[in-house]
Structure formats: structure tokens, C-alpha cells
Amino acid sequence: MSDPSSPKPADAPAPSSSSSIDPQAIRAEVEKLVAEGKKAVALHQWEQGVDRYATALDRMRLLVGDADPEMAPLLLAYGKALYDLASSQAGVMGREEPVRQEDDVPAEPNNPNFVFSGDAPSDDEGAADEPEPEPESEPQASSSSAPAPALGTDAAEGDEMEELEDDYNAAWEVLDVARTIYQKIVDGLKEGEGNKERMLLSDCYLALGNVSCETENFPQAVQDFTAAVDIQNTIMPPSFRDLASAHYQLATALEFTPSPQSRTSALTHVESALSSLVRRKEELLSSDESTWSEAIKKMTPKEKEAEMKDVEALMGDLQAKIEELKAAPPAEDLIHESISHLMGQTEEASGSGSNKVESGPVNDLTSMVKKKKPKATPVAPAPVSAPVVEKRAAEGGEEPAAKKAKNDEA
Known part of the structure; x- marks a missing residue:
């Protein structure tokens, strides 16, 4: 991490003295930058969003x-x-990127990208309510006119993959700093206090789990998704749709975890997600307002009707997923279990091997919309002083797979 005493970027010069700092003006500028960052992210302008948030952090x-x-x-x-x-x-x-799913439209039964719209989005996601323009279609070159691969393509692709790993590692480290701060806040709260802060801590764990899935560090993803589910279970009603989503994200990560018992655990969490949606449906059908959650109370009749359609569609998809998991496991799972048995491996030993699982492409589990765009220069995380960063490895967790590979090479 950069030294906090290092010079500020050209667009954020350090003041010559404390008297030249205008806190009110700086906070107003930060609010403006955050609003611009939210809008950029909502419009899929990722690089611009990263730039705005980085500048806001510097300020x-x-x-x-x-x-x-x-x-x-x-x-x-x-x-x-x-x-x-x-x-x-x-x-x-x-x-491979996931096919764009419209908000609250259920995915196919075998597609892990279920969209469970949240009951109460966190403060940093306010721009999601803004209308999003349809992405412009990109011109596709015909196969007949495609140029022959240039010399050095493999080396260039290797450099790009290394840059991509650096980007994911940067995201993971920044999110882990946020997790550390929220964890300290929550640790100082009394039981029953600070549900908002606890939900934000859960949000940190979900985001960390997403990064770990993209770097194919599924054991770490399971650890983070589990923490998120545990937090939400203690503060949210069973009908909370974000809770159903968290259960499904955990189930998907478990499916990619090299452990004979992971399929059974995945089934348990898909069933929990379904149970949460069943509760949601019961609330929507109930005429007793005392049984309604705050989210249901705020809905108009038209919104309730749309919500019911979404919930029923998602329930059907989850039921199909449950039947899939209850069926005989794939042949490779049987082979893995047989080999583990013959080698005398325990469940813990078989699950502590390589972080990288030979499986299909990992999709975005929170259904964040992604759009192809021209290659952008990787953006480094905002400077954070060393004492703030409490490495997960020291806490008994794991670092991202990409980062661990680099450390091994060193």
C-alpha cells in the first residue's frame, strides 16, 4: 500500500496547512464524486466509476x-x-460472461444467476434505481475477414491475465479493508443494535465472496458467503429476499468446492433459499398486516402483484435446482469420492487442496450487470495505510487464489 505521506495526485493537491482545509467544501465535493460514481456504475461505465470513488477516497x-x-x-x-x-x-x-438478466426475471434452472431483488439496498447502491440505458451493440467482425493471429499473442494474453488478476486482487484488498472497519464497528455494538452496520458487514462478505469465485478460490468464497448468511439470519426476517439470495450464492460456491459433502451442503442452502421465498409468498397472500415485513408494508397493490409473480417464478427455479441436486451426482464427483476413499483422505484433507477447480466458467452470483467494453488500464486501489489492512491469512482465512499463486512464484 502507498505511504499516506506520499504526494497527492495532481487533481488532489495536499493543502499547505490545516487552516487551508475547508471540511464543508471537501465533504460537498465527496458527495458529488460519490453521486457521479453511482451514476457511472449504473450506466456500466466501470472505469469512470472507479475513478470517481478513488478520488472521493483521496479527498x-x-x-x-x-x-x-x-x-x-x-x-x-x-x-x-x-x-x-x-x-x-x-x-x-x-x-464467458453471464447473459444479461433483467431485474427480477428468473434465470433458467441450471443458471446460477438467480436475481433476488433486495428488500433494502445499502447506501452505496442508490444509483441502481436510476434508469439504465440499453448497451449499444458492438460491431462483430465476420469470421471470413478475421485476421490471422499475430505473433506474440500468447505472451500478450498472459500479460492481460496477470493484469486481470491484479485487478481482482485490488478489489479483494479494498473490500477486506472495508470489512475490517465494519467488523470493528459491529464488535463495539450491543446485541440488537446497528442492524444497518451489520447488513453492510454482510454486504462486504458477499462482495468478497464474489471476488473469490471469480478467482476460483471457492473455499474462501464459501467462508465469506457463510459469514454473510450467518449475519443476515440474526437480524433479518425469514422472508427477506436478500437472505434467499445469500443462501443461493453460498450453495453455488459449495457446488464448485472439491469436497464430497459439498453437494449435500449446497442442497441444504438451496432449500433454505426456497423456504425464504415461501415465507415471502405467505406474507404477500396474508390479509393480516401485523404479519407483514416492512418491505411488504411499503408496497403498492401493483408492486405486490409483480412481487408475487417474481417469487413464484423463482420458487419454480429453486425447486428444479433442488431436484437436480437430489439426483445422482455427476460422474466426476463419484470418481473424486472413490479416489478420496481409496487414498484414505478425510473430508478436510480432500477439501484443502488446490483452490482452483476444473469446472465451467464462474458467473457473477449477485447478478451484477456486466458489459463488454474496450480494455481499460487497471486502476490501483486507493492508498490505505498498512495498519488498517488486517490480512485474512493472519485471521485464519485465505488470500485470493491469484494472489497466492504470485506469492508462491516469489
Whole structure:
């Protein structure tokens, strides 16, 4: 991480003295930058969104320290934008991206990209309510006129993959700093207090899990998604749609985890997601307002009708997924289990091997919209002083797979 005493970027010169700092003006500028960042992300302009959030962080550091609670929302939004930017570049480089799913439209039964619209979006996602323009179609070159591969293509692709890993690692580190700050905030709360802060901590874990899935570090993703589910289970009603989404994200990560028991665990969490939606449907059908959650109470009759259609469609998809998981496991799972048995491996040993699972492309589990765009220069995370960053490895967790590979090479 950069030294906090290092010179500021050209567009953010450090003041000559404390008396020249106008806190009110700086906060107004930060609010403007955050609003621009939200809008850019909503319009799929990932690079611009990353730039706005990074500048907002630089400005805010003139007023508060790196570990100040006011930095946490900015770091969370910045980390998510970095993740979106890296994911969009992955599409440009040929990695498969999920098909764009319209909000709250259920995916196919075998598609992990279920869209569970949240009951109460976090503060840093306010721009999601703004209308999003349809992405312009990109010209496609015909196969007959495609140029022959240039010499050095493999080397160039290798460099691009290394840059992509750096982008995901940057997103992971920024999100982990936000998680550290929110964890300290939550640790200082009494039981039953600070549901908003607890949900933001859950949001950090979900975002970290997404990054770990993209880097194919599924054991770490399972750890983070589990933490998110545990938090939401303690503070949210069973009918909370974000809770259903978190259960499904965890189930999907478990499916890619090399453990004979992971399929059974995945089934349990898909069933939990379905149970949450069943509760949601019961609330929508109930005429007793005392049984309604706050989200249901705020809905108009038309919104309730649309919600019911969405819930029923998602329930059908989850039921299909449950039947799939209850069926005989794929042949490769049976082979893995047989080999593990013959080698005398325990469940823990078989699950502690390589982080990289030979499987299909990993899709975005929170249904964030991704769009192909021209290759952009990787954006480094905002400077954060070393004491703030509490490495997950020291806490018993794991680092992103891409980062661990680099460390091994060193």
C-alpha cells in the first residue's frame, strides 16, 4: 500500500496547512464524486466509476484517517466498482460472461444467476434505481475477414491475465479493508443494535465472496458467503429476499468446492433459499398486516402483484435446482469420492487442496450487470495505510487464489 505521506495526485493537491482545509467544501465535493460514481456504475461505465470513488477516497483522507468509519462506505463502493471493472475486462479477454438478466426475471434452472431483488439496498447502491440505458451493440467482425493471429499473442494474453488478476486482487484488498472497519464497528455494538452496520458487514462478505469465485478460490468464497448468511439470519426476517439470495450464492460456491459433502451442503442452502421465498409468498397472500415485513408494508397493490409473480417464478427455479441436486451426482464427483476413499483422505484433507477447480466458467452470483467494453488500464486501489489492512491469512482465512499463486512464484 502507498505511504499516506506520499504526494497527492495532481487533481488532489495536499493543502499547505490545516487552516487551508475547508471540511464543508471537501465533504460537498465527496458527495458529488460519490453521486457521479453511482451514476457511472449504473450506466456500466466501470472505469469512470472507479475513478470517481478513488478520488472521493483521496479527498476524504484529508479529513479522516484510513480506519475511520466514514471511510467504510466509500471503500465498499470502490471495491465493488473495481470488481465490476475487472469482470468487464474478463469478458473482453474472452472469459464467458453471464447473459444479461433483467431485474427480477428468473434465470433458467441450471443458471446460477438467480436475481433476488433486495428488500433494502445499502447506501452505496442508490444509483441502481436510476434508469439504465440499453448497451449499444458492438460491431462483430465476420469470421471470413478475421485476421490471422499475430505473433506474440500468447505472451500478450498472459500479460492481460496477470493484469486481470491484479485487478481482482485490488478489489479483494479494498473490500477486506472495508470489512475490517465494519467488523470493528459491529464488535463495539450491543446485541440488537446497528442492524444497518451489520447488513453492510454482510454486504462486504458477499462482495468478497464474489471476488473469490471469480478467482476460483471457492473455499474462501464459501467462508465469506457463510459469514454473510450467518449475519443476515440474526437480524433479518425469514422472508427477506436478500437472505434467499445469500443462501443461493453460498450453495453455488459449495457446488464448485472439491469436497464430497459439498453437494449435500449446497442442497441444504438451496432449500433454505426456497423456504425464504415461501415465507415471502405467505406474507404477500396474508390479509393480516401485523404479519407483514416492512418491505411488504411499503408496497403498492401493483408492486405486490409483480412481487408475487417474481417469487413464484423463482420458487419454480429453486425447486428444479433442488431436484437436480437430489439426483445422482455427476460422474466426476463419484470418481473424486472413490479416489478420496481409496487414498484414505478425510473430508478436510480432500477439501484443502488446490483452490482452483476444473469446472465451467464462474458467473457473477449477485447478478451484477456486466458489459463488454474496450480494455481499460487497471486502476490501483486507493492508498490505505498498512495498519488498517488486517490480512485474512493472519485471521485464519485465505488470500485470493491469484494472489497466492504470485506469492508462491516469489
